[in-house]
Amino acid sequence: MPFPQKAFRSVVQAAKAWLRPEQILVSTTKGIEQEGFLLMSQVLEQETGFSHIGVIAGPNLASEIADKQLTATVIASADSLTRTRVQQVLGCRYFRVYASDDRHGVELGGALKNIYAIAAGMAAALGMGENTRSMLMTRALAEMSRFAVAQGLTR
Numbered sequence: 001m002p003f004p005q006k007a008f009r010s011v012v013q014a015a016k017a018w019l020r021p022e023q024i025l026v027s028t029t030k031g032i033e034q035e036g037f038l039l040m041s042q043v044l045e046q047e048t049g050f051s052h053i054g055v056i057a058g059p060n061l062a063s064e065i066a067d068k069q070l071t072a073t074v075i076a077s078a079d080s081l082t083r084t085r086v087q088q089v090l091g092c093r094y095f096r097v098y099a100s101d102d103r104h105g106v107e108l109g110g111a112l113k114n115i116y117a118i119a120a121g122m123a124a125a126l127g128m129g130e131n132t133r134s135m136l137m138t139r140a141l142a143e144m145s146r147f148a149v150a151q152g153l154t155r
């Protein structure tokens with residue numbers, strides 16, 4: 001399910017009639033729903049009630065994967081069938097798929113890091129140097145950790 005966050009729920013609602021509970025639903029979408037502060041896998045759960053739900057997060061830029069550049073990703077799900085099937089189906093010589101059971105942590109990290117990615121882009125455009133970029137990344141990691149703890153995550 002790779003849609004911009006704002007369209008995510010409406011696309012799932014529109015697709016619902018064609019989905020079956022035995023199917024595996026995986027979100028690649030980064031973002032947090034404004035109303036209710038839900039992550040996209042939680043929207044999938046809420047809308048479908050299915051049990052095979054996971055998220056994929058990179059560093060994964062689609063164009064580089066299409067160029068077959070060496071890339072690693074993670075499939076995160078509490079459901080072992082989802083983890084194993086996605087590893088089998090997507091893994092190949094240039095695309096290594098790691099598995100994690102920490103769906104919430106992986107998804108929250110994926111959503112939050114794009115905020116700092118925008119800040120890093122702005123810093124580069126303003127001609128700021130490596131010190132600034134390193135400071136941004138270091139402080140981003142600290143802030144994301146504090147945010148995750150405040151959300152009740154422990155690792």
Ligand SMILES: NC(=O)C1=CN([C@@H]2O[C@H](COP(=O)(O)OP(=O)(O)OC[C@H]3O[C@@H](n4cnc5c(N)ncnc54)[C@H](OP(=O)(O)O)[C@@H]3O)[C@@H](O)[C@H]2O)C=CC1
Binds near residue numbers: 002003006029031062
């Ligand atoms: N691009 C990348 O490399 C990666 C992106 N992501 C994440 O995936 C998500 C989507 O990104 P990306 O694929 O680049 O985004 P795009 O803007 O390319 O959107 C993907 C597709 O979503 C459909 N879409 C867009 N708006 C709507 C809408 N309002 N209603 C229904 N369908 C819509 C479009 O279909 P149509 O063309 O038919 O309009 C489009 O092809 C983001 O959260 C991003 O962070 C994650 C990993 C990598």
Ligand SMILES: O=C(CO)COP(=O)(O)O
Binds near residue numbers: 056057114
């Ligand atoms: O959000 C992204 C590009 O829009 C890429 O996200 P990941 O690299 O975490 O998959």
